[in-house]
Amino acid sequence: MNPPAPPSNLPPPTALDQPALRQAVKLGLDALLAGFTWWACERIFVGDHAAPSDILRWMAIATVVNLSFQLTRQHYRLIGFRDAVRLASAALALLALGALFMVLSLAPAGVFSLETILATSISTAGLWLVLRGFIRAQYERKLGLAATDEAIAHRALIVGAGRAGLMIAEELKRHPELGIRVVGFVDDALGKQGVRIQGTLVLGPAKLLKTFIQDEAATLVILAIPSALGTTIRKLHDAIRSTGVEVKTVPGLFNLLGTQTWKPELRDVSIEDLLRREPVQLDQSSLSLVLEDAVVLITGGGGSIGSELARQVAAFRPSRIVLLGRGENSLWEAERSLRSLFPNQSLSLELCDIRNTARLGQVFRRWRPQVVLHAAAHKHVPYLEAHPGEAVENNILGTLNLLHAATASGVHTFVNISTDKAVNPTNVLGATKRIAEYLVTREAAHAPEGSRYVSVRFGNVLGSRGSVIPIFRQQIQDGGPITVTHPEMTRYFMTIPEASQLVLQAGILGETARVYVLDMGEPVRILDLAADMARLSGLTPGQDLEIAFSGIRPGEKLFEELFSKEEESQSDIHPKVFNAVPEEIDGSLLKEGILALDQATLLGDGARQTEILRWLKRLVPTYAPSPTGLGLYGEEVKDRRGASGSHAVFPAALQAERRG
Secondary structure, eight states, X not given: XXXXXXXXXXXXXXXXXXXXXXXXXXXXXXXXXXXXXXXXXXXXXXXXXXXXXXXXXXXXXXXXXXXXTTGGGSOGGGOOHHHHHHHHHHHHHHHHHHHHHHHXXXXXXXXXXXXXXXXXXXXXXXXHHHHHHHHHHHHHHHXXXXXXXXXXXXXXXXXXXXXXXXXXXXXXXXOGGGOEEEEEEEOOOTTTTXXXXXXXXXXXXXXXXXXXXXXXXXXXXXXXXXXXXXXXXXXXXXXXXXXXXXXXEOOOGGGOOTTOXXXXXXXXXXXXXXXXXXXXXXXXXXXXXHHTTXXXXXXXXXXXXXXXXXXXXXXXXXXXXXXXXXXHHHHHHXXXXXXXXXXXXXXXXXXXXXXXXXXXXXXXXXXXXXXXXXXXXXXXXXXXXXXXXXXXXXXXXXXXXXXXXXXXXXXXXXXXXXXXXXXXXXXXXXXXXXXXXXXXXXXXXXXXXXXXXXXXXXXXXXXOTTSHHHHHHHHHHTTOOEEESOXXXXXXXXXXXXXXXXXXXXXXXXXXXXXXXXXXXXXXXXXXXXXXXXXXXXXOBTTTBOEEEOOOOTTOOSSOOSBOTTOOXXXXXXXXXXXXXXXXXXXXXXXXHHHHHHHHTTSOHHHHHHHHHHHHHHHOTTOOOOTTSTTOOOSOOOOHHHHHSOOBSSOHHHHHHHHO
């Protein structure tokens, strides 16, 4: 929540708002309080009036301590625990300095006594704290009056009485012009229930949330639990919406980059929140060894995955990030975002097509990258079914060009971004990405000793360009209908930050010549996804908004797979990373096939499609083209899972663990 302008009904600035004058006034008040405490303690412990010279000496000591601890630089209206600790430290310093004066006999005999020094030190710091607390109380009282004068738009309950909830509550108190008054916390922790946190009562557990909404006449519920899983967010959201109350939430921990701290920001609950999973715990030290002070080149740098990879990499302080892509507008947007988040990061942009070998050579000779993250690819299934030559040129030949440039310049880490569509492919995208995996594995043998050349395979990412989420959002804004291809269509989803973090973990720390698969969680029905997004927009599917079925597109599967039945899955890199052991391919056949595919791209339309299809099937034996693919439009789409019986999301042991 970005702080808005100060409330207009608070007192206007005065002369005391000048920094130098304000510091002088604060110092003078603290000195007067110190003098008063000396006078009072003398009356109590000595029973006589304190001499003016004694009072002045103590005021001088107190002023020295005050300046040393910079106590007048504290913001009295926002004083907190750390400020109180500093005041306690100042009290100890007063005691030590007063005792030193007494021991060294720098003051006349009888002026100082240990009792007087001890009592005066504590009392002085105590009065300083009272002064600051009084000013803060007055300020908060004025804010409360301001909030009372203005119309209160919402009575809010905050779910989560942890650090995030406390930060949200503090922000709302500081900004009464927002019209939100916090009337209670809701938290499952037994130790917090029934206690007050900064004056606000923790009412009880979340299971009683509906009762608390009714009792407190709440009109807004804020979910301040950034580490909660999507299942928890979904359960709470559904319960709250059933009462007709508005719901807001805060960013999840996936939004953090490197050492960035979490900040309070209220927003509507999104589909990403409902699908949120546990935050990825990265091996920070190992990743730093590879990325820190390295030149990192990212292809597809303007895309959703490429730009997010750049943000994740920047947190490890590489010497330079090189964003390579052929879309100038997307590169410009990625550069703008990265420079705003990491203004001190050295960054270069290369407008380059990976199909251009000469241009790639120039880029690699100029920057000499040590790490290459290859995210550039054509990925839209129907388009590639209609234009298979483009898929071959970009996904296969472009990857080969990049691999040759990388090994020639001594790149020690090469990570190829692959897809779950490469498993038992039914479309050109999956087949070409499977061949790209072959190429990376084969090129690992020619890479410098000790290098890592790997592929990382995962499914759909939430919110990536051209993915279903932005399409559904636009359709909802347009009033519908939401178009779903098939009622039983399912896909795996993960957030862009999660996918990027696991790509770094697997690709940079994995063994060379491997194909790694990310744990995509449970598959999600696209129909359920569409219905959730409609409800999040306050609409009822089937009543306020229509969901229409458009039919399966060319080359699509009903169900995606992460492993084929021949592949194993085992990895000690990360609990969410699995090692696929794909089938081997004959090197001479791969070489012959690449040459043939290269020549096929030059043929006429009909011959090009036929020849590409023939060689894709030879190089990827599990490739079974969909009847709707490669321009062959049929009426029926086979359910590959039912036809082959080879559908395996994760190994049996993992499936059993999840069922348990």
